[in-house]
Amino acid sequence: MKTIVIIGGSSGIGRAVVEQLLEGDNFVLNYSKNATSKGILDQKVVNIDFDVTTEQPLPQLPDxxxxxxxxxxxxxxxxxxxxxxxVFVKDFELNVGGFIRTLQQLLPAISKVENSSVVTFSSVAVQRGMNFHSVVAASKGALEALTRxxxxxxxxKIRFNCVAPSLTDTPLAERLLNTDQKKQTSADRHPLKSIGTPSDIASMxxxxxxxxxxWITGQVLHIDGGLSTL
Ligand SMILES: NC(=O)c1ccc[n+]([C@@H]2O[C@H](COP(=O)([O-])OP(=O)(O)OC[C@H]3O[C@@H](n4cnc5c(N)ncnc54)[C@H](OP(=O)(O)O)[C@@H]3O)[C@@H](O)[C@H]2O)c1
Incomplete structure (x- = not known):
């Protein structure tokens, strides 16, 4: 059985990752802001309330x-x-600072295991320049570089990869997708003519x-309906 730590496994893409992990032989620790109220209830999941923007240590760290x-x-x-x-500083703190603090605390436990794997999230807006995306592009660009x-x-010893989605139907993207018209317009911008589902990203x-x-490390995987390159 593998032990997987997920930060943000209560909602959106992270929740879909947990759902897929539960189909296999995995034990999951989900640290999220509202993990105990929103996290998946299952014998193989431990939900722990935690805010990565605080300087507090992660509770219940596994060996x-x-x-x-x-x-x-x-x-x-x-x-x-x-x-x-x-705004740039706060966004960097959430995307990059929180990841650094989390990884530093977990490194001893991750280093004990052969072929361990760390996954971060970027955005299509790093590979492709987009209007009004300067905040997200700055933070996620840094996170891609840090991951590599x-x-x-x-x-x-440890593999590090980054997944870069385009618009995916999650609570985070709710304001961009809250009408059928917005959904259709967003779908039409993608070569594959649809937006992403949490499960599309979770599979990767x-x-x-x-x-x-x-045999895969140091990569940025673009799961984006073709938007970044076509
Ligand atoms: N959705 C998109 O269109 C899209 C596109 C490109 C990139 N991405 C990236 O993909 C990743 C996942 O996005 P998503 O759409 O699945 O987001 P989401 O639905 O908002 O889920 C984010 C998860 O992170 C947790 N979280 C947020 N802030 C936290 C904090 N300060 N401390 C601890 N946990 C925190 C949330 O916890 P609670 O649920 O407990 O509040 C939630 O479980 C993000 O890095 C995002 O930038 C998303």
């Missing part, structure tokens, strides 16, 4: 960890002229956690 998935992120779409600089750098530093995350991806 050995096979995989870590870091989900917290934001979608703040604003014209650059209207953004106060502290860690992959080099911790090879061959679970592949990256599994031994089937044992």
């Amino acid at each position: 050995e960890v096979n995989g870590l998935v870091y989900c917290p992120g934001s979608i703040q779409l604003l014209p650059f002229k209207r953004i106060q600089s502290d 750098s860690l992959a080099a530093e911790f090879a061959p 995350v679970n592949f990256l956690l599994s031994d089937k991806s044992r």
Whole structure:
């Protein structure tokens, strides 16, 4: 049985990752802001309330960890002229600072296991320049670079990869998808003419956690209906 730590497994893509993990031989620790009220109730899941923007230590740390998935992120779409600089700092803190603190605490447990795997989340807005995406692009670009750098530093012991979705139907994207018209317009922008589902993205995350991806590290996987490149 593998032990997987997921930060943000109560909602959206993270929740779909947990659902897929429960189909296999996995034990999951879900640390989210509202994990005990929103997390999946199952004998193989422990839900722990935790806010990654605090300096508090992660409670109930396991001794050995096979995989870590870091989900917290934001979608703040604003014209650059209207953004106060502290918005960039707060977004970086959630996307990058929280991941760094989480990983530093879990490294001893992750290092004990062969072929362990860490997965972070970027966005299509890093590979492709988009209007009003400067906040998310800055944070996620840093997270992509950090993930690649860690992959080099911790090879061959720990694999690090980053998944970069385009618009996916989750609570985070609710404001962009809350009418049929918005959904259709967003779907039409993608070469594959649909937006993503949490399960589309979770399938890649679970592949990256599994031994089937044992020769993959330092990559950014674009799961985006073709939007980043076509
Ligand atoms: N959805 C998209 O269109 C899209 C597109 C590109 C990239 N992404 C990226 O994909 C990742 C997952 O997105 P999603 O759409 O699944 O988001 P989501 O539905 O908002 O889920 C995020 C999860 O992270 C947890 N979380 C948020 N802030 C936290 C904090 N400070 N401390 C601890 N946990 C926290 C939430 O906890 P609670 O549920 O307990 O509140 C939730 O479980 C994000 O990094 C996002 O930037 C998403």
